[in-house]
Amino acid sequence: MTTTQAPRPGAARGLSGTAAGETLPTAWQRARGRLGVEDPFIGWSAALGLALLALVLRLWRLGEPKVFEFDETYYAKDAWSLVNHGYVREYVDGADEKILAGTTTGVWKGDPSMIVHPEVGKWLIGLGEKVFGMEPFGWRVASAVVGALMVLVMCRLARRVTGSTVLGLVAGLLLMLDGLQFVLSRLALLDIFLAFFTLCAVACLVNDRDWHRARMARLQPVPLTGGWGPVRGLLLRPWLLLGGVCFGLAIGTKWTALYPLAALGVLVWLWSSGARRSFGVRAAVLRSAVVDGLPAFVQLVGVAAVVYVGTWGGWLVHAGQYEEALSSTQYTQFTGQGHCEGDSFVSDDPDPDARWPTATEPDASGPAEVVQSLRSLWYYHQDVYTFHTNFLDCSTHSYASKPAGWLLLNRSVGVAADTGIQPGTRGCTAPEGSDCLRQVLLLGTPTIWWAGILALVFSAAMWIGARDWRHGLAVVGVASTWLPWLAYDDRPIFSFYAIVTLPFIVLSLTLAIGALVGRRRGPSTRRTVGVVVAGAFLVLTLVNFAWFWPIWTNGLLTNGEWLDRMWFARWI
Numbered sequence: 001m002t003t004t005q006a007p008r009p010g011a012a013r014g015l016s017g018t019a020a021g022e023t024l025p026t027a028w029q030r031a032r033g034r035l036g037v038e039d040p041f042i043g044w045s046a047a048l049g050l051a052l053l054a055l056v057l058r059l060w061r062l063g064e065p066k067v068f069e070f071d072e073t074y075y076a077k078d079a080w081s082l083v084n085h086g087y088v089r090e091y092v093d094g095a096d097e098k099i100l101a102g103t104t105t106g107v108w109k110g111d112p113s114m115i116v117h118p119e120v121g122k123w124l125i126g127l128g129e130k131v132f133g134m135e136p137f138g139w140r141v142a143s144a145v146v147g148a149l150m151v152l153v154m155c156r157l158a159r160r161v162t163g164s165t166v167l168g169l170v171a172g173l174l175l176m177l178d179g180l181q182f183v184l185s186r187l188a189l190l191d192i193f194l195a196f197f198t199l200c201a202v203a204c205l206v207n208d209r210d211w212h213r214a215r216m217a218r219l220q221p222v223p224l225t226g227g228w229g230p231v232r233g234l235l236l237r238p239w240l241l242l243g244g245v246c247f248g249l250a251i252g253t254k255w256t257a258l259y260p261l262a263a264l265g266v267l268v269w270l271w272s273s274g275a276r277r278s279f280g281v282r283a284a285v286l287r288s289a290v291v292d293g294l295p296a297f298v299q300l301v302g303v304a305a306v307v308y309v310g311t312w313g314g315w316l317v318h319a320g321q322y323e324e325a326l327s328s329t330q331y332t333q334f335t336g337q338g339h340c341e342g343d344s345f346v347s348d349d350p351d352p353d354a355r356w357p358t359a360t361e362p363d364a365s366g367p368a369e370v371v372q373s374l375r376s377l378w379y380y381h382q383d384v385y386t387f388h389t390n391f392l393d394c395s396t397h398s399y400a401s402k403p404a405g406w407l408l409l410n411r412s413v414g415v416a417a418d419t420g421i422q423p424g425t426r427g428c429t430a431p432e433g434s435d436c437l438r439q440v441l442l443l444g445t446p447t448i449w450w451a452g453i454l455a456l457v458f459s460a461a462m463w464i465g466a467r468d469w470r471h472g473l474a475v476v477g478v479a480s481t482w483l484p485w486l487a488y489d490d491r492p493i494f495s496f497y498a499i500v501t502l503p504f505i506v507l508s509l510t511l512a513i514g515a516l517v518g519r520r521r522g523p524s525t526r527r528t529v530g531v532v533v534a535g536a537f538l539v540l541t542l543v544n545f546a547w548f549w550p551i552w553t554n555g556l557l558t559n560g561e562w563l564d565r566m567w568f569a570r571w572i
């Protein structure tokens with residue numbers, strides 16, 4: 001006799017039954033079960049091994065060339081001043097030559113310098129200098145360590161998003177083999193630290209997404225027929241708090257981290273509302289804005305703001321030095337309206353006696369002193385903002401590029417060059433009539449960036465068509481770290497700013513590779529073709545990395561060998 005089983009309660013809402021008759025949300029199963037079964041030792045040891053390999057590559061001949069490469073001339077000296085004086089000081093003319101000759105005494109003046117970027121990245125550079133000395137290896141080693149840690153975080157983020165340890169390692173490998181990330185990991189610039197803290201923040205938000213759904217399932221084990229769903233047990237979200245800390249450190253490196261904070265903060269709200277909807281909550285978007293969105297805003301944006309202000313601790317302690325120096329031209333030329341004269345911004349109505357209001361106030365004490373210092377910091381931020389919105393409009397640079405073409409690698413950035421090496425000298429094997437050269441070039445690995453554009457198109461289709469949140473993360477990440485630069489394409493900006501975009505491109509590529517290979521482990525024609533295509537792409541990327549290795553590491557090349565690597569005139 002055949003019987004028909006009645007539908008389980010809650011099945012229409014995506015709930016599944018257990019052997020005991022209890023109903024459990026499949027949202028929980030997706031949040032936890034999607035990760036699959038992983039041997040922690042294998043998963044973590046493989047990711048750590050890849051990060052260690054990345055570190056070895058980045059430490060190789062890190063101290064060469066023994067020069068200040070590109071903007072290292074600013075950040076390396078600012079970093080030394082921070083860790084030794086507590087704030088950034090002006091330096092004397094010829095400071096670079098003195099430092100490279102091994103002298104650090106008599107290089108810095110007593111007056112504070114007007115720095116136009118926050119201090120977190122410079123503090124990290126300074127830690128390397130404190131340990132290894134004021135020389136190229138010392139001011140670059142922090143970038144190398146952080147660049148390798150980015151590979152580790154990328155592995156674990158992709159593993160959580162895809163549920164595959166192998167795909168997590170693929171993502172880490174792609175990030176490790178990108179030339180832009182590789183070279184920035186070997187330079188004392190700020191952008192590698194910005195990219196690292198932003199990537200850490202994203203990893204925290206993805207962990208929070210899974211934590212939030214799993215926690216909701218524990219608090220609400222039966223179907224909902226109305227109401228708001230669980231609230232009290234979801235107010236404090238530890239991963240979100242940690243994400244706020246990471247975003248605070250990212251903004252404390254460069255202000256541009258504000259854009260992904262805003263965009264990904266909206267995603268957190270939408271993810272939370274999607275979780276409530278899957279548990280049967282009606283009008284979930286609006287309800288979630290109240291019960292999830294407001295607490296999340298405090299824990300993400302509020303914490304980021306507190307951490308950001310805290311990163312200015314050294315400045316706040318020495319706010320008085322900045323107030324005393326306000327009669328200097330550097331603090332007055334960026335105020336008010338002005339015009340460009342060549343590469344310089346000239347105020348139309350300069351005021352050599354300009355002062356912050358706090359400069360003429362009596363020194364406060366106790367809590368009032370903290371408030372006074374914070375007000376000084378606010379006025380300082382106004383000056384820096386004016387600098388960015390006025391002064392940079394006047395300047396030009398031969399390596400500047402339009403952000404619309406960054407993903408296409410439209411323009412490389414040369415950070416060091418030693419040209420005109422004659423045949424028979426310094427190892428040059430060029431034929432007579434030619435010469436050799438050494439160069440360090442900021443240029444991404446073409447296979448990764450060009451294939452990444454195709455992967456992003458696929459991600460956009462999957463996000464819109466299949467409503468796959470993972471692809472949405474990649475698309476929103478790219479949009480929030482790249483598109484804002486289009487509003488500033490009338491000033492000199494550089495393609496290496498796209499380093500913050502790279503992890504999202506790698507995530508999109510990894511998801512595309514996962515879709516190509518398929519989920520089923522059994523043999524099939526589709527899976528075989530997918531594995532072959534994905535494997536060929538990875539091999540081609542490795543070959544690409546090896547081909548460009550000399551121009552990323554200051555390698556000696558003949559002029560002809562160098563031209564073979566300059567595929568486009570705009571790379572020269």
